[in-house]
Amino acid sequence: MRTSVRALAAIAAAALLNLTPGIAHADPVTPAAGCRDISFPVAQGTLATTLCLPPGGTADTVMVLMSGSNYNGTYWDFSYQPEIYNFRKAMNAAGYATLVADRLGNGASSRPLSLSLTATGTSEALHGIVQALRAGYGGGAGFEKVVTAGHSLTSSTSVMEASTYHDVDGVLLTGYSHTLSIPDVLGVISSYYPAVADPVFAGRGVDSGYLTTRPGARQFAFYGDGDFDPAVLATDEATKETFSLSEYPDGLLATLPGQSAEINVPIMLAVGSKDRLSCGPNYAICADSATLYAAEAQYYAPAARFRAFVLPGSGHSVNLALNTRDYQTAVIDWMKTI
Template sequence: MPPLASFTPLLLAGFAAARACTNVTIPVDISSRQGLFEEFPIEGNIDVAAFAQAFTQQGRNYTAMLLRDYQTLKGSYEISAKFCQPDSGSASTIQLLSHGIGFDKTYWDLPYNNYNYSYVDIAVKQGYSTLAIDRLGIGNSSHGDPLNTIQAQAEVEALNAITTLLRQGKVPGIDTSFNKVIHVGHSFGSVQSYWLSCLYPNNTDGLVLTGYSANGSYLPVTVAAWNLHSARLNQPLRFGNSSSEGVQKAFGSYGTGTALLSGIQSLLKNVTIQLSTNEIWNEVATTEVGDLINGYNQTIAPLDYPSGYIVQSDFTATQYVFLLPGRYDIGLGILGEMTKQPVATGEILTIGSSPMMSPFSGPVLVFTGENDQPFCGGDCLATGTSAPSIPAEGKKQFPSASVFEALIQPETAHGLNFHYNATAGYEAVQTWLAAQGLAAS
């Protein structure tokens, strides 16, 4: 096992060459026709567990049970994003990157090991500009009521608004208008990119749907495997609204940087039942002990998620849903747990509400790990049909696509960007885009 020191962010420093990046805030106005759900208890972890039990009960449509009416949500929101371009300047083609559940915009530009796992780095080296967003409701984008505001449809409308602003050259901080916008999603971000192509087929030039298939039957297993907890209780210093001042004072005698970690280490070393170094590492890194530590060193302003934002319980749940044992760097996996993001209850209730088919007539690539759990049940090749893979069955969603292709990344689970062979996948995506006439220009 890695040393406890690997739990700190100090080893994550690095740089990515040949690119220029800036953080931008994008104001969007949206109008979204979406569900109005009955309120239910969701304050504590027991409430969250009850929600997951109700949602995953066999033969029960909990979304339909809670739905009371429909509403038109109208509002102005802010989307946090990171814009990157080659040092030589921006091309007229941009990749608009939408993350999945459990992540934020950093999924596309992981700083770990000198940005060795960065999708953005590979795309920019091929001449593309990229815009990685925090989806509406998540990360540093505007939050909102997690049940009746932050729903899939509202996020699709925000994604469409950003796309239009990119084409018009009206994104604050970006002095370029883009002739072509390629939508690249991961997981729920792929669902939303697909959804956009259904409602606004003329507002995308190409789709790359990673960590995706048209098969939603594994969602209940995924929700159960997350062992969901209230986000503000799981990582109170990052997700809540409390100051870390008291924690800093309690562990201040251990110095700066790794103070809380050192304090927990000291406590565990002196418990009645003696723990080995490896056992201490497991206790800190793979359980909620680590989640209590997370954010202490990095959180400047808490994200202030209200009740109704929920998150996977710990690193073991993260591995089950996102990672293939033996095929990822444990340090990067821990970084994923340290920087994880929650999901809104409204998102879970509406994730399966997208249209059945898209009229989009451009090129579509589905790129999914062979051992993807949420969309393939852990084996994307076990179709039981004549289709070569479960993602390949998604072709029926795109009857008018000029090209539809499903690529399966071997020895990779749902969180593609966290696996050893991630960059080979990035290269395959860029090669495919160029073959479809969507090379950077």
Template sequence: MASNMAWGRLILILQFLLLSASTAAQNCRSVTLTASINTTAATINTTPPATQEALTDFLQQTTSPTLNFPTVLITGSTPLVKKYSISGKLCLPTGKSTGTLLFATHGLSFDHTYWEAGGPSSKFNFAASANAAGNAIFYYDRLGIGASAKPDGIKEVQSPVQVEVAHSLVTSIRAGALHQAFSKIIGVGHALGSVTTVGIAAKYPTDFDDIILTGFAGGDNVGILISLGAFGATIASQALKNANTPSNSYFAVGSFIDFQQGFLKYPFFDAATTNTIFNTRGTVTIGELTTLAIPASAPATDFTGRVLVVTGNNDHFFCAGNCAETVNGVTLPNVAAGLFPAASDFKSIVPLNTGHAINLHQSAPATFAAIQSWIAA
């Protein structure tokens, strides 16, 4: 009990310091990097849905717990050798640095702005909290999102391909692509970004020194099926004014009600911030949905760094709204420890009154402080 009270006091102190320092602690610039890919992509036996009704039918089949529809669609693999332009942002702390870079990958329905929600002085701005703690951060639009390349949404924009894109970026950064040297790189993910980070740890175990997985847990796939079923999936060109997508293989969450259902816990989110994020939301592809879980389907047996899982107690995607649920006596965020048998340390944090998009909830400042404290430990 005493150690928990001491931890709580430390978090309150850090929360105050990070909030007071966040406004003037950043030096940010936009960055465009090239991701060079030499891999194989899944051969998916489908075509872009011709109509909204066809897309809805695809989601119905994909979210059935018994059809196993995505697996049926994958009929083999195809070589994929490409170069993609990836848009991101590098934010450095002003006047102080630990030499640590956080490499942050967003999840479904977001773009890079998830990591800077609310703007420079916002308490929901994760990047500002990282800089205030003395850490640099690089965050980017995943392949198919925002200002990054938007290739074929079935043949190329797939979940395992996102792993290869991120690996290429990390390799370039370690080689000096950001014109800045870092003694440590920590992978940070949210949701699908966490799945991507797990995939990197499994396939490229030396890319990251440590990893932080937010909006992530293990042991219960029901929440993913429920949340995707309630996604209100709408063809991107119909849902977004400036979608600029190559085909109907790209789709987006349909309405704010659908967004709230999967990502937010009422009334513990800020309406203005969440509406801004929703109005600039990212897209999802048929290829990503079909290959969604592949990167996290096997343990990262050779990853030896530290692992932190941070998941809201009311996360709908990974816990079906209840992260206190247990599997064989282990809570769902801690079930994820099984993916990292060689990790030097594993810890989980479960903020209360918090849904899937942890950065958008009132608990964010305390959550950010806990993350930065863990990084510094």
């Protein structure tokens, strides 16, 4: 497994040689009611973030929700049927503050040269956000507890941040494991193409190194068979995002054994039972929560009090599965233990 992931990281790195950089612009967003947009400065520009407080306006704990490589903040703050699919609202209703953050290169964040983006850079930006939330983000009161939540690539960057800086109180990992299905990962990568060729990004000035999924590819890549509302898939396609393969080499290395064992705070891993990327060959480690726990617990320290959860039928994007509320409930239950 270690050799295979290193080889996959090398393939991703080699693919970068065919990309030509340019410059793009960031698009503005409108905050939801009760939320506040805050630009967070980093070395390469600014990250677009939205801070939302729960009903009542105060919270001791904040969850940092960062988008993965094919998504922006809409993955966590989904507009269609929010009573079902909006993870951010579910956490706010449970009494937790949330900070939805777009990585550099997508959403309303700055889009620097595509080849300058790395998972390491994202983890360092995440560290800065965590520190700011404790100190009083955007001039507000500091939070006593900070929990990071990642999806796919940003689960890797959450592992990188927590194992390096030891400054968070909990880590939620989704669409992640130490047992990737290499053929399926390569199959999904083959569905990527330059964002300049996609109608969704027409006229937005993205450089040719920025990639996105080909039209119609997201169902295979991110959903379980039959486990989706067609309107969700259409919204997903309309709000899909750009990323750079330069984010993958160091991000993939964070799925190797070792780094996650350095995290000494509670960890929850949530994966769909039909996640073709994270469940290994034939979805072997995702038969149920007990099977996932047996496969993955060895990679975490006792202090992590590791918890595993499998969402039946879901693909890679657990936030968008038909039964995603079961996953939300499991996360809230875990959050109560932190």
